[in-house]
Amino acid sequence: MAVALASVDHSFNFRFPTFCCSSKPPTTTYRPAVILPGLGNNSGDYHKLELTLKEYGVASVVAKVSRLDWLRNAAGLVDPNYWRGTLTPRPVLDWYLKRVDEAVQEAKQLTQGGTLSLIGHSAGGWLARVYMEEFGVSQISLLLTLGTPHLPPPKGMPGVIDQTRGLLDYVEKNCSKAVYTPQLKYVCIAGSTLRLLPVCWAHAINL
Template sequence: MTSQITPVPDLAESKALTIDWRSLGKVVAPPEAPPVVILPGFGNDTGDYECPFGDKDAAIATALRNRGWRVFVVPLERRDWLNVGRSVLSRDYWTSNCTCDPGYRWYLNRVRSTVDMARCECLCDQVDLIGHSAGGWLGRAFTGDPLGFDSPPATPDVPHQGVRTLVTLGTPQRPPPAELGRDMTGGALRWVDVQWPGAHFASAGLRYVCVAGRSVTADRNAPRRTLARYAHSSYSQVCGDGHAEEGDCVVPLSSAHLPGAKNVVLEGVYHSTSRVGTYGQPAERPWYGSDTVVDAWAQFLV
């Protein structure tokens, strides 16, 4: 299998690779490949990854299974995200001083249960985590959260024993600078990035792959209801000022990579399987989980 890989210049965190996903051959999981656990993004549910819009053949889980991976998706319903509201009423939320407790503890508990189930059913010690959007930074939290460990870590520099790789797909890895905007997670994302900055556990053997799409350049002056105008609003929530930023129409490149990780850029790839601003309408554009796109990052699981 070969791919065309060239450096992407001037990315803030570290040098990235752009991969021509259109020219890749199909990646096949080796027999000893760990199972994959998919961590849904904010507002998403299990069906978005198992059977989006009633079409199982269009699912990221199906694409990976067709390549030989054993796939588990963290079980979520859309209404489960209302649990984040547990932190909204706190002073910490409005002063951007939240941690993952209590707003996201329920999510991390679901991840732990799914990881344990995958390891048990597949009779293996480790899994590979695939975190889409917010699932990526919550995956970072899971790898370092001692409450999810098999046994208490000897030092804080030891990651979860059951995770081999963390792949993030269109993940906002850090909040905007405080002077440019507020952390929309109430500080939880900032806390994760401070606790476990960059590819924090790379030296302990955890592999990090951060994938970002480059499909839309934001423009604050673009006509309303255009992708460029939508991207400006979305990028600004993530990085502070989204004007002229490039990204996947939801998360800008400048926020999607981590220092020390294998950082990847995919040209023409969008954030989600659904139309921007919705969960119920198919985008009909290539996204990270499209059958034609997954090989670009699945190759790093081989």
């Protein structure tokens, strides 16, 4: 993860299908959402997503991340756990978790005492699980992940390399499972394009 920036796709293809929901402005105010950028992405990549959510009555805050920020992950190279494939999120990703917490605190000002949703793109999805494990889930009702690998790659298979150097193993062993519960709901979306077909985004993040 520390050196895998060259292969990152910085394009975030988000489209809201017009047949999914009514085109009329919403009459309901939904709980706000915090958007967690994926590996190599910056906050600006999610501007269209912010605007689309706003059109459907969902206020959002994007965690403030720049592309250069991801170079901080290179600090993991000096950790022997990186080379052993047993890297842990902290301290190498403390900077990211801090940005997420800042965004959550900002979004809480919009909740009027209610809860909020997290939307994690790619690595932002499993980093959201780390955040919830470290900072708590009392203000969070739902985690929606987009193209997020929630399980570590299989071990012992030729040609299979864990690009997270053990981070997904840590998440699997130490974070709450990504399963739907009445208290904390999960929606996982994967595919070649981030487009929901019969499901409306506004409803999906307010289950």
